[in-house]
Amino acid sequence: MAKFIFLGPPGAGKGTQSAIVAQEMNLAHISTGEILRSAVDHKTSLGLEAQGFMARGELVPDALVLNLVKERLESLNGSPGWILDGFPRNTFQAQALDQLLQEIGQESDRAINLDVPDEVLIQRLLGRGRQDDTETVIRTRLRVYREQTAPLIAFYHDRHHLISVSGDSTVETVTQRLKFALTQSLETA
Numbered sequence: 001m002a003k004f005i006f007l008g009p010p011g012a013g014k015g016t017q018s019a020i021v022a023q024e025m026n027l028a029h030i031s032t033g034e035i036l037r038s039a040v041d042h043k044t045s046l047g048l049e050a051q052g053f054m055a056r057g058e059l060v061p062d063a064l065v066l067n068l069v070k071e072r073l074e075s076l077n078g079s080p081g082w083i084l085d086g087f088p089r090n091t092f093q094a095q096a097l098d099q100l101l102q103e104i105g106q107e108s109d110r111a112i113n114l115d116v117p118d119e120v121l122i123q124r125l126l127g128r129g130r131q132d133d134t135e136t137v138i139r140t141r142l143r144v145y146r147e148q149t150a151p152l153i154a155f156y157h158d159r160h161h162l163i164s165v166s167g168d169s170t171v172e173t174v175t176q177r178l179k180f181a182l183t184q185s186l187e188t189a
């Protein structure tokens with residue numbers, strides 16, 4: 001089983017890259033952002049609870065996200081592995097993930113930090129046109145990232161668990177870098 005956590009600021013290309021890499025390496029792609037956006041579109045109770053936080057660029061309450069990750073991980077029978085994209089987003093979620101994985105007898109292999117300079121992030125986000133990509137909301141999302149999610153880089157680094165990959169290139173180049181880094185990490189695990 002290959003199990004990876006993708007970290008990185010909004011606009012780093014996490015979603016795009018994790019979808020491509022998951023498909024090419026035959027892994028399940030679990031994106032909490034995508035699951036939540038779909039819940040909002042379908043007006044499910046999860047969506048209704050989540051939509052205000054998402055529209056403001058804030059994190060959705062931990063309990064909501066933890067439940068949906070738990071369901072996804074438990075229903076992945078037979079998949080040769082997974083990529084978690086956009087989860088965990090804070091230290092509480094990272095600790096809850098450890099506990100959840102322990103309960104289901106799994107362990108993550110590596111956390112991947114997709115590294116992109118701030119000025120590139122803002123350009124990319126402004127050009128993307130998603131509903132939560134207005135300038136005010138982008139500013140909130142970058143602040144939330146810095147305050148709550150960036151500390152996870154040290155969290156995983158301290159466990160010798162972190163790989164940093166530069167995301168400041170074309171989609172194809174970054175995909176090649178990621179596949180190389182992931183494959184190599186599995187060989188040396």
Ligand code: AMP
Nearest residue numbers: 032033053054058059060065086087089
């Ligand atoms: P993303 O597609 O990963 O950028 O996520 C879009 C939005 O969904 C975020 O701005 C949050 O409001 C929400 N979200 C996604 N993942 C999480 C998470 N792990 N914890 C809390 N909120 C999340």
